[in-house]
Amino acid sequence: MREVLVIGGTGAQGLPVVKALSSSKQFSARVLTRDAKSLRAQEIAKLPNVSLVEGRQDSQEDLHRAFKGVYGAWVNTDGFTIGEKNELFYGCRAYEIARYQGVQHYVYACADFALKHANWDENYHWGHNDAKGRVAEYILAQGQGGMKSSVLTTGPYMNMLWDGMFVPTQQSDGTFVWANPASMSLYLTYHMLYQ
Numbered sequence: 001m002r003e004v005l006v007i008g009g010t011g012a013q014g015l016p017v018v019k020a021l022s023s024s025k026q027f028s029a030r031v032l033t034r035d036a037k038s039l040r041a042q043e044i045a046k047l048p049n050v051s052l053v054e055g056r057q058d059s060q061e062d063l064h065r066a067f068k069g070v071y072g073a074w075v076n077t078d079g080f081t082i083g084e085k086n087e088l089f090y091g092c093r094a095y096e097i098a099r100y101q102g103v104q105h106y107v108y109a110c111a112d113f114a115l116k117h118a119n120w121d122e123n124y125h126w127g128h129n130d131a132k133g134r135v136a137e138y139i140l141a142q143g144q145g146g147m148k149s150s151v152l153t154t155g156p157y158m159n160m161l162w163d164g165m166f167v168p169t170q171q172s173d174g175t176f177v178w179a180n181p182a183s184m185s186l187y188l189t190y191h192m193l194y195q
Contacts, residue, residue, distance in 0.1 A: 001049065005030045005066050005103075007057050007094065008076030010040040013109055013154070017074050022047040032057060032066045058082045058090045060097065067094075067101040076109035077132070084127035091135030099147050110136040110153040 004021055008014035009031035021029040028049035033041045036054040045052050055062030057077055067073065075094055079087035091108075098106050113133020118124035136151045168176040 001028045002026060002071035003028045003030050003069070004072040004074060005032065005053075005070045006074045007032045007066070008074075008078060008109065009033065009044065010038065011076060011078065013076050014074065015040070015044065018044050018050060019047065022049050024049075027071075030066065030070060032062070057094070058086050060093060063090075063094055063097045064101065067098050067103055069101070070103060072105040072107070073098050073103050074107045074109065077135075079128040079131050084131045087128065087131040088134055091131065092138050095135070095139050095142075095149075099142075103147055105148045105150070106139070107150045107152060108136055108139055110151050112153060112155070113137070 004027050006014050006018050006021070006029050009018045009029065010033055014031075018029045018031055021027045022044075028051070029044075029047075030051050030053055031041070031044060032053050032055055034054070034056055035041060036045070036052045041052055044050055053062075053066050055066055057063070075091075075098075077087050077091050077094070082090065095106060095108070109132075111129040111132045113130055113136070114124050114126040115122075115130045116133060136153070139149050140151060142149070168178040170176050
């Protein structure tokens with residue numbers, strides 16, 4: 001069975017990845033987690049073909065240990081925890097360390113590069129997304145030789161519509177307003193594609 005490292009495996013996007021790997025007949029999952037005793041980590045540790053590696057995504061030593069010996073990787077850095085600058089630096093370093101450790105396929109979980117899509121208009125700088133966009137461009141610029149790379153760019157998750165992040169607000173006249181950064185991202189994507 002080929003082992004896949006999952007960075008961000010206890011999060012909203014990574015958990016389904018871990019579950020899919022766990023239930024496959026071809027892959028096992030190695031999950032890098034800050035706290036192997038957390039409820040979410042303990043929940044996924046009970047799944048078949050899943051192991052935990054305690055460490056931080058902003059530690060080069062931990063990244064080397066996590067990537068060593070795996071076939072592939074699913075990497076979703078957490079910029080909300082480590083910040084925009086660290087997400088940019090460690091996003092690139094994670095890719096480089098994976099190459100050094102001989103990973104064969106690298107999947108990077110990305111978000112829209114809002115600042116670039118807005119033609120560098122600073123009003124649309126969105127730290128988390130922009131850091132991920134910069135990392136994705138760096139990864140793709142390295143080509144496919146030596147390690148296959150894929151970038152998966154997603155928008156807001158559907159559960160964000162009810163968990164407080166993107167919940168519409170009801171106005172005094174009964175109408176609902178959905179005002180958030182995702183609105184601009186969707187507008188910019190539409191504008192780029194169809195205008």
